[in-house]
Amino acid sequence: MSKILSQKIKVALVQLAGSTPDKAYNLQRATSLVEKAVRDQPETKLVVLPECFNSPYAVDKFRQYSEVIGPEGESYKALSQLAQKLKIVLVGGSIPELEPKTNNVYNTCMVFNEQGKLIGTHRKAHLFDIDIPNGITFKESDTLTAGDKSTVIQCEYGKFGVGICYDMRFPELAMQAVRQGAFAMVYPGAFNTVTGPLHWKLLARARAVDNQVYTLLCSPARNTDSNYHAYGHSMVVNPRGDVLVEAGEGEEIVYAELDPAEIEQFRAGVPITKQRRFDIYPDVNGTK
Numbered sequence: 001m002s003k004i005l006s007q008k009i010k011v012a013l014v015q016l017a018g019s020t021p022d023k024a025y026n027l028q029r030a031t032s033l034v035e036k037a038v039r040d041q042p043e044t045k046l047v048v049l050p051e052c053f054n055s056p057y058a059v060d061k062f063r064q065y066s067e068v069i070g071p072e073g074e075s076y077k078a079l080s081q082l083a084q085k086l087k088i089v090l091v092g093g094s095i096p097e098l099e100p101k102t103n104n105v106y107n108t109c110m111v112f113n114e115q116g117k118l119i120g121t122h123r124k125a126h127l128f129d130i131d132i133p134n135g136i137t138f139k140e141s142d143t144l145t146a147g148d149k150s151t152v153i154q155c156e157y158g159k160f161g162v163g164i165c166y167d168m169r170f171p172e173l174a175m176q177a178v179r180q181g182a183f184a185m186v187y188p189g190a191f192n193t194v195t196g197p198l199h200w201k202l203l204a205r206a207r208a209v210d211n212q213v214y215t216l217l218c219s220p221a222r223n224t225d226s227n228y229h230a231y232g233h234s235m236v237v238n239p240r241g242d243v244l245v246e247a248g249e250g251e252e253i254v255y256a257e258l259d260p261a262e263i264e265q266f267r268a269g270v271p272i273t274k275q276r277r278f279d280i281y282p283d284v285n286g287t288k
């Protein structure tokens, strides 16, 4: 049986102090921290950046900062070159994407491989439209369009699913990626100081445990000068639900090792992946 993760891999989450109004600064900062991540731990194979790392996380700013995705795009170029130079898989957080045919703006993650090739994109599928009295109101759908597909990326080490932030609240997205053979769910995200303490870790552990995979959540660092205060606490959770590493609130790089044996052993001991009863929950579209 082939392994869903071909070897142990070291991953790095770059909890960046980007997302400022200065896009050039954000890109330059992202570049230097991704370089630092690999310089400090040269065996790192996969690096993750946060949601909206090169623009403010603000509904009225997404269009202004948006880019067409393609080799001419500023962020595309920077991330592609970085992945190629450092020989890493780079999950490029997310950027506001302008789709020129429709003029729609999406919140989109680009993923590059070790050759600098774009190997997949994910458009945030569940937009962050919430209203918590005395807490936080945010309505991405005022200016963003939701993506219309789930995303599984094939890289050198196997497959992983990608969701963006609010997407992690939807177990179905993770579940179907894992049923396609994903070894991890990777979520660039930007929870805030209201919802972060409530649900960030809970959801990271829940998605890991209900699918017996790794979850990787990468947040921006908290910046109290901005209108949106990101929670921070980037983390990696293993298939048993243990938090392997957790950042604080400031700018930080955290690392973890993903081990195929952890997935296999835990799945062998608690074999829920083979025990599902799609016959009694027919509204779930089971493939196994």
Ligand SMILES: NC(=O)CC(=O)C(=O)O
Pocket (backbone or CB within 6 Å): 127, 128, 164, 165, 166, 167, 169, 189, 190, 191, 192, 195, 196
């Ligand atoms: N920012 C998001 O998309 C999601 C979030 O903050 C939350 O779900 O809480």
